[in-house]
Amino acid sequence: MKRQVESLIAWLEDRTGLPGAIQSFLDEKIPASGGWHQVFGSVAMFLFLTQAFTGILLAFNYAPTPGEAYNSLRYILTEVTGGRLIRGLHHWGASMMIVVVVLHMMQVFVFGAYKKPRETTWMLGVVLLLLTLTYGLTGYLLPWDNRAYWGTVVATKIAASAPIAGPYMTRLLGAAKGVGVVTFARFYAVHVLLLPPATMLLILAHVYLVRRHGVTPQPGDETLPRKPFYPAQVFKDTAAIFIAFAVLFTLAVAAKAPLEQLADPTDTTYIPRPEWYFLFLFQTLKFFEGPLEIVGSTILPGLAVLALFAVPFIDRARMVKVTRRTVAIGFVILACIGWGGLTAAAVMSTPREAVAQVDYSAPTDWIQLSPEEMAGIAYFRQESCASCHSAGSSLGPDLTRTAIHKDAAWMIRHFKQPAAVRPGSDMPPVELGDAQLNSLAAFLLKLTPENASALAEAPDFAVRGAVVYQAGHCAACHMVNGVGMKVGPPLNGLAKRQTRSWVDDHFANPQKLSPGSIMPPYQLSAEDKKNLTAYLFTLPE
Amino acid sequence: MASALGLPALAYLLTPPKSKQQKLWIEIGELNKFATGAPLEVAFRRNRTDAWKVVSEKDTAWVVKRADGGVTAFGPQCTHLGCAYHWDDGRQQFLCPCHSSLFRIDGSVISGPAQRPLDRYETKVENGKLMLGRLGTATERRA
Numbered sequence: 279m280k281r282q283v284e285s286l287i288a289w290l291e292d293r294t295g296l297p298g299a300i301q302s303f304l305d306e307k308i309p310a311s312g313g314w315h316q317v318f319g320s321v322a323m324f325l326f327l328t329q330a331f332t333g334i335l336l337a338f339n340y341a342p343t344p345g346e347a348y349n350s351l352r353y354i355l356t357e358v359t360g361g362r363l364i365r366g367l368h369h370w371g372a373s374m375m376i377v378v379v380v381l382h383m384m385q386v387f388v389f390g391a392y393k394k395p396r397e398t399t400w401m402l403g404v405v406l407l408l409l410t411l412t413y414g415l416t417g418y419l420l421p422w423d424n425r426a427y428w429g430t431v432v433a434t435k436i437a438a439s440a441p442i443a444g445p446y447m448t449r450l451l452g453a454a455k456g457v458g459v460v461t462f463a464r465f466y467a468v469h470v471l472l473l474p475p476a477t478m479l480l481i482l483a484h485v486y487l488v489r490r491h492g493v494t495p496q497p498g499d500e501t502l503p504r505k506p507f508y509p510a511q512v513f514k515d516t517a518a519i520f521i522a523f524a525v526l527f528t529l530a531v532a533a534k535a536p537l538e539q540l541a542d543p544t545d546t547t548y549i550p551r552p553e554w555y556f557l558f559l560f561q562t563l564k565f566f567e568g569p570l571e572i573v574g575s576t577i578l579p580g581l582a583v584l585a586l587f588a589v590p591f592i593d594r595a596r597m598v599k600v601t602r603r604t605v606a607i608g609f610v611i612l613a614c615i616g617w618g619g620l621t622a623a624a625v626m627s628t629p630r631e632a633v634a635q636v637d638y639s640a641p642t643d644w645i646q647l648s649p650e651e652m653a654g655i656a657y658f659r660q661e662s663c664a665s666c667h668s669a670g671s672s673l674g675p676d677l678t679r680t681a682i683h684k685d686a687a688w689m690i691r692h693f694k695q696p697a698a699v700r701p702g703s704d705m706p707p708v709e710l711g712d713a714q715l716n717s718l719a720a721f722l723l724k725l726t727p728e729n730a731s732a733l734a735e736a737p738d739f740a741v742r743g744a745v746v747y748q749a750g751h752c753a754a755c756h757m758v759n760g761v762g763m764k765v766g767p768p769l770n771g772l773a774k775r776q777t778r779s780w781v782d783d784h785f786a787n788p789q790k791l792s793p794g795s796i797m798p799p800y801q802l803s804a805e806d807k808k809n810l811t812a813y814l815f816t817l818p819e
Numbered sequence: 820m821a822s823a824l825g826l827p828a829l830a831y832l833l834t835p836p837k838s839k840q841q842k843l844w845i846e847i848g849e850l851n852k853f854a855t856g857a858p859l860e861v862a863f864r865r866n867r868t869d870a871w872k873v874v875s876e877k878d879t880a881w882v883v884k885r886a887d888g889g890v891t892a893f894g895p896q897c898t899h900l901g902c903a904y905h906w907d908d909g910r911q912q913f914l915c916p917c918h919s920s921l922f923r924i925d926g927s928v929i930s931g932p933a934q935r936p937l938d939r940y941e942t943k944v945e946n947g948k949l950m951l952g953r954l955g956t957a958t959e960r961r962a
Contacts, residue, residue: 328824335828339870346871353871357836360827367824523820728837 304508309495311502312511315389316493317518318382323481324519325375328526329413330474332368340420342466344459347422348540355537356641356732366530372414374526376555379410384610387589389600391494397590399487402480404586409477414553416469419462423638427541428550430457430465436563440576456543497599537639547777551628558620561627636740636816641732644740645816647724648761649753652744652813654721655736657714666705674705677722678730686719693718717748743813746806755797758817766797771819781811836870844943844950847892851947853884858906858913858924860895863951880940880951881906881913883924893926894938894954904937913937926957 291297339358341350354361383403386392392400419430434453438444452460505511542548552560559579566574585592593606636642644652658664666674675682684692688699693715696705708715725733747753753762756769772781780791785807788797802810845865853859862879880892893913897904902917912929913922920933927936941952 331824331828335831338832341871349871353836357870358831359834359836360831363827364831520820523823527823 304506304512306489306492306507307504308493308507308511309499309502309504311496311499312493312505314514314518315385316511317515318378318385319488320515321518321522322375322378322382325371325378325522325526326477326481328523329368329371329375332364332371333470333474335364336368337470342420342462342470344422344462344541347420347462351421351537352638355639362535362639363530366533366535367526369535370529370533371526372417373553373555374522374529375410376414378522379407383407388603388606388610389494389496390593390597390603390606392590393593393595393597394590396487396491396494399484399491400590401587402484402487404583406477406480406484407586408583409473409480411555413469413473414555416465416473418553419457419465420469421537422462422541423538424541424545424548425536425538425550427457427543428545428548429552430461432550432552432560434461436575439572441572495597497597534637534639537637539636539638544774549629551624554621557624558617561620561624636737637735640735642735643729643732644736645818646759647733647736648720649744649747649758650717650761651721651724652736652741653714653748654717654719655733656741656745657708657710657718658721659738659741661708661710661718678725678727680726683723686716686723689719689722690715713748739809740813740816742806743809743811746802746810747813750800750802750810766795769814770817772817773815774819778811778815781814782807785810843952845952847880847882847949847951849947850884850890850944850949853882853890853949855884855886856924858883860906881937882949890942890944890949891926892940892942892949892951894940896938897933898928898935898937899931899933 287297336354339350339354339361341347351365354365386400386403415433418433419426430453434448434451434457437447437451438453440447448454450464452458452462452464551557559574562578563571563574566572644655647655663677665671667677690712692699692703693708693710695707696703708718710718721733747758752769755765756762756767757764758769762768776784784791784797785800785802787799788795845863847861847863858881860879860881862877864875865878867874867876879895881895883891883893885891895903897915897917897920899915899918899920902915904913904915904920904922906912907914910921911924913924913926915921915933918932920931921929922933922937923929925936926939928934936957938954939957940954943950943952
């Protein structure tokens, strides 16, 4: 076996030279000072490859047009096996890549590794940082939800404000008439067609230059023997990659990548916020108003990028030990404090969501239920029915099994006197009024094995809102999801027609806002009003 | 790491997605408008879920009311290569114009190249109205 492997390697060496090239790559001598601080480049490369892999997988199920993008992403998240994990890896991988690329640059900066003859290696690194940020900017639009749309509106407006280049930038971004299909096509093309090959080419050039000039030695290294890249440094790089992957995988599993409602260009209440790594720019903009705005939007960021490129030409002093590079260390600390302070200020100035939001990254089948069925979910939760009636529980039958469903009248009799209807039943009577029991029965009759987990996703504010709707007998005049009367206007699509504050005020005094309305006034508690309005605003058109 | 990425990727690409439930039964019309032993092609619209889209599309079925009062509804495509066949009144057979496959009124093959009987819809009659369900092979429907 060993001989066969050796002859295969010999054959490959003869035909391709690959084994020899790998060997010389691993045998490369690095300075004695090499170590853990030099792992970030390898981790960044690994994260780039992970992004490429998960991006390709997403593209297999993603339709890149504004009309379809959102629905196809929801399909990936709610129906495709592993879709949520793949999207989570891509979403959190993007953030981690920014973190690791910046850590890599900070390490190079602090150690002065950009100095002669490594100026071009540094400058290529700056370009790679800008490409990484461009991935973030262009990828942000692709889910085509409200967050993506409004964030991109702001980004394109900033580009438009650039002196001289502004109008050209706007046209280049396809946003001359606002963010739309052309903007989307261009962002997608840049994200998947332009950036990946450019990144690969630049990484190759970057790695070539690292190899050409060797890993940067520290003062004192000249007296110590150099060591091979393999195995000590390879082990450190691999361990760092493993840790990064473990963090990424945990984030992808444990933290939901956000998806808001479908982009709505008419939503005047949406407050856009950029991704966390751009928040410092967003906050900087607040310091410059009116004609000075371009200072924050273009001039300062432009100067910062120029300064980054110029670093090797500004600092041309000879190499000193990292512990003596106090100016560089102080600069990095100041930059971190500045960035952290601006980001924290932006986070603190973000208004808390005044109203509950629907998680559109999960199934939203509950939106199709009638208010009566929705209220049934509230009673189902209130009475803790699932503690006995769930798949796998031996205490009560699994209520999703349609084969055991009986009619509503039977169920209500059973709720009231379980043992009388099913002799031997241990179930305690459900102590609710008739209307509530009707709701509970209506919901249970909707349950199937297929929709149970999706209906369990119904947010609390919506089911509580439906309870208020039922208690107020709103269905006597209004229709929701095809159920109810048509005396008043149907309430589906209310979010498109009215503002929340209008609806809130309308409950208290309908005639004031709708002269001639026969709707009685409702004195709802603040909590009930909030839940009811939020529920009504989730109803589709 | 390879398995943590590779296995979800394989599941992502190879396992069928959870499908959303669509309205299964389509009402075709009064059963008594069909004459016994005279196949009739009926057209109807049904919603088909195509990943994230629900497409409303025209579909057809050949409906045969049997002498025993039951009803069979055949899918409109020949089981050879999917051409649309028709009922030949003179020969009292289903004839496929593409490669001349012939089927009896019960859907069984008289002569090839088709190898298996015509596909069938699930059928049921409610309040005198014929309803069609999913399309499947004759073997599935008999099972």
